[in-house]
Amino acid sequence: MERIGLGTTIVIPPKWTVKLDKGDFVGRDALRRVKAEGPRRSLVGLAGADRTIPRHGSRVSRDGADIGEVTSGTYSFFLSRGVGMASVAIGEGEPGDRVEVDSRGRAGSAELVSLPIYRGSVKSPTASKN
Numbered sequence: 001m002e003r004i005g006l007g008t009t010i011v012i013p014p015k016w017t018v019k020l021d022k023g024d025f026v027g028r029d030a031l032r033r034v035k036a037e038g039p040r041r042s043l044v045g046l047a048g049a050d051r052t053i054p055r056h057g058s059r060v061s062r063d064g065a066d067i068g069e070v071t072s073g074t075y076s077f078f079l080s081r082g083v084g085m086a087s088v089a090i091g092e093g094e095p096g097d098r099v100e101v102d103s104r105g106r107a108g109s110a111e112l113v114s115l116p117i118y119r120g121s122v123k124s125p126t127a128s129k130n
Contacts, residue, residue, distance in 0.1 A: 052108030
């Protein structure tokens with residue numbers, strides 16, 4: 001399997017970390033070109049269903065086709081579910097879409113959610129109790 005790389009820093013927010021007009025630096029021309037063409041990937045949130053916990057480097061797919069890769073993930077005791085972030089191809093997913101996440105060799109279900117993830121942004125048993 002070919003890993004889906006994140007590409008360059010400017011593709012994923014925060015863009016303010018790179019000042020393209022503040023002097024010359026290695027890679028500035030390449031970053032300007034990427035900025036002009038627009039991003040190919042987007043950073044989205046993942047909310048795991050059942051026992052799915054997104055793990056760094058895991059594939060994110062929909063209908064059997066790879067659309068991205070988990071950049072970070074863990075179990076949220078506060079939300080009582082697995083949460084994470086993933087880099088996905090632009091146009092391949094919107095908040096509310098169901099996706100599959102490769103969780104330690106098994107396909108698990110997850111939902112794409114808006115960032116940031118916090119109690120109230122994701123429906124969970126814990127959020128409804130408090």
